[in-house]
Amino acid sequence: MNSSQLKYDIWIKNAHILSMDAAFTEFVETNILIKDGKIAHIGSVENLGPINADYLIDASHMILLPPFFNAHNHAAMSLFRGLRNDVPLMTWLQEYIWPAEKKYINAKNVRLGTLLSGIEMIRSGTNLFADMYFFEDEVAQASIELGMRCILGEAILDFPTPNQKTPTEGIHYTRNLYYKYRDESLVSLSISAHAPYTCSTSVLKSISEVSKDLKIPSTIHVSETSREVEESLKTHGKTPVEYLNDLGFFDFHTICYHCIHLSDHDIEILKEKEVSVITLPNSNMQLASGITPIPKLLDSEICLGLGTDGAASNNNMSLLRDMQMMIKLQKLSHLDSTILNAKTALSIATSNGAKSYKMQNSLGSIEIGKSADIQFINIDSPHMQPLYNPYAQIVYSMQESDVKHLLINGRFVMKDRIILNADEEKIIYEAMSFARKLNIG
Numbered sequence: 180m181n182s183s184q185l186k187y188d189i190w191i192k193n194a195h196i197l198s199m200d201a202a203f204t205e206f207v208e209t210n211i212l213i214k215d216g217k218i219a220h221i222g223s224v225e226n227l228g229p230i231n232a233d234y235l236i237d238a239s240h241m242i243l244l245p246p247f248f249n250a251h252n253h254a255a256m257s258l259f260r261g262l263r264n265d266v267p268l269m270t271w272l273q274e275y276i277w278p279a280e281k282k283y284i285n286a287k288n289v290r291l292g293t294l295l296s297g298i299e300m301i302r303s304g305t306n307l308f309a310d311m312y313f314f315e316d317e318v319a320q321a322s323i324e325l326g327m328r329c330i331l332g333e334a335i336l337d338f339p340t341p342n343q344k345t346p347t348e349g350i351h352y353t354r355n356l357y358y359k360y361r362d363e364s365l366v367s368l369s370i371s372a373h374a375p376y377t378c379s380t381s382v383l384k385s386i387s388e389v390s391k392d393l394k395i396p397s398t399i400h401v402s403e404t405s406r407e408v409e410e411s412l413k414t415h416g417k418t419p420v421e422y423l424n425d426l427g428f429f430d431f432h433t434i435c436y437h438c439i440h441l442s443d444h445d446i447e448i449l450k451e452k453e454v455s456v457i458t459l460p461n462s463n464m465q466l467a468s469g470i471t472p473i474p475k476l477l478d479s480e481i482c483l484g485l486g487t488d489g490a491a492s493n494n495n496m497s498l499l500r501d502m503q504m505m506i507k508l509q510k511l512s513h514l515d516s517t518i519l520n521a522k523t524a525l526s527i528a529t530s531n532g533a534k535s536y537k538m539q540n541s542l543g544s545i546e547i548g549k550s551a552d553i554q555f556i557n558i559d560s561p562h563m564q565p566l567y568n569p570y571a572q573i574v575y576s577m578q579e580s581d582v583k584h585l586l587i588n589g590r591f592v593m594k595d596r597i598i599l600n601a602d603e604e605k606i607i608y609e610a611m612s613f614a615r616k617l618n619i620g
């Protein structure tokens with residue numbers, strides 16, 4: 180190699196990029212150079228001199244987009260996909276999900292369920308999932324094995340979980356995870372309170388203290404159902420958001436999931452405390468929980484991300500599908516086709532997700548200096564042509580199978596639809612075997 184040549188890991192040519200940066204910059208027929216897991220250059224390479232790259236990829240007939248950021252799920256619940264649907268929320272939980280979790284959720288099965296979900300997420304263009312479940316150490320290991328990113332959140336509740344006898348054990352476990360993974364580039368930590376109605380005031384306060392101490396976000400399900408709000412008003416004389424705020428839960432970086440049944444005062448609190456909100460439209464539709472007031476939240480400049488929730492209530496892990504449902508659900512419920520546009524929907528599914536976890540300096544958009552996380556979307560199929568507006572095409576026309584390659588941290592985890600770091604066939608077979616043995620009767 181000539182000493183004047185710069186050495187890169189990957190050179191992407193003929194790239195049509197929707198960067199999803201703050202100005203929605205779009206590049207056509209351009210180049211991306213990747214080095215040490217980061218985007219080193221975007222644009223013409225004419226003035227760079229001879230380029231030496233280990234790997235050259237031609238991105239003609241593709242759109243390059245930051246991957247989808249799945250800002251809330253319970254990955255291992257994919258093992259209970261379709262176990263029971265079409266029943267009320269409490270029946271679903273009490274008669275099916277909780278008994279199944281009690282009997283079958285252990286370290287081995289969490290790893291299997293996370294691998295199954297992880298493959299599904301990679302196949303649908305997702306680079307990161309924020310998890311809330313049990314045995315999160317296994318979630319981290321499965322995620323690293325696949326080469327994808329995760330934000331761990333061991334679910335902490337007042338009552339025993341499959342992994343913890345007490346909430347104190349759950350907090351201790353989270354601290355250990357933090358020290359174990361703090362230097363691992365693919366893994367981040369959160370501390371997860373399940374919900375205001377499943378954690379006592381003192382447990383919520385302890386979780387908030389750990390969040391401040393370790394400088395990791397706290398996460399919690401909030402105001403998912405009208406019943407939750409009614410019971411909070413009865414018990415505390417306050418809405419769940421008011422209650423959490425009054426006990427100081429929002430004093431450090433907090434991310435709230437669902438936030439469907441919100442008063443105007445709740446929205447003022449969320450804005451003032453800079454709480455991020457994650458909407459989960461597919462799960463909310465299926466469990467008939469309600470509709471997150473997205474336009475009001477966006478008008479209040481509250482950071483809003485998007486998640487799938489668990490596959491037991493979705494029933495899939497494709498954030499693309501949730502984005503497509505989210506935008507149409509908002510249009511229909513407001514009887515206003517202008518209430519949310521494709522660009523905004525796409526930013527909620529990508530850059531806003533990263534902002535909601537304060538990871539925007541490295542993730543969420545294709546920009547020089549950020550992590551080399553890119554999904555390559557094939558536009559050669561009939562449903563992707565003709566192409567007038569790439570944002571609209573992705574939001575309204577794209578299918579999961581259009582994701583041709585997925586690059587995470589400068590490494591391909593899927594190439595030409597082949598999962599590179601796991602034995603997909605074996606994992607599907609093991610999930611089938613799990614279901615055959617399942618008996619909660």
Ligand SMILES: [Zn+2]
Pocket residue numbers: 251252253400436488489
């Ligand atoms: Zn959830």
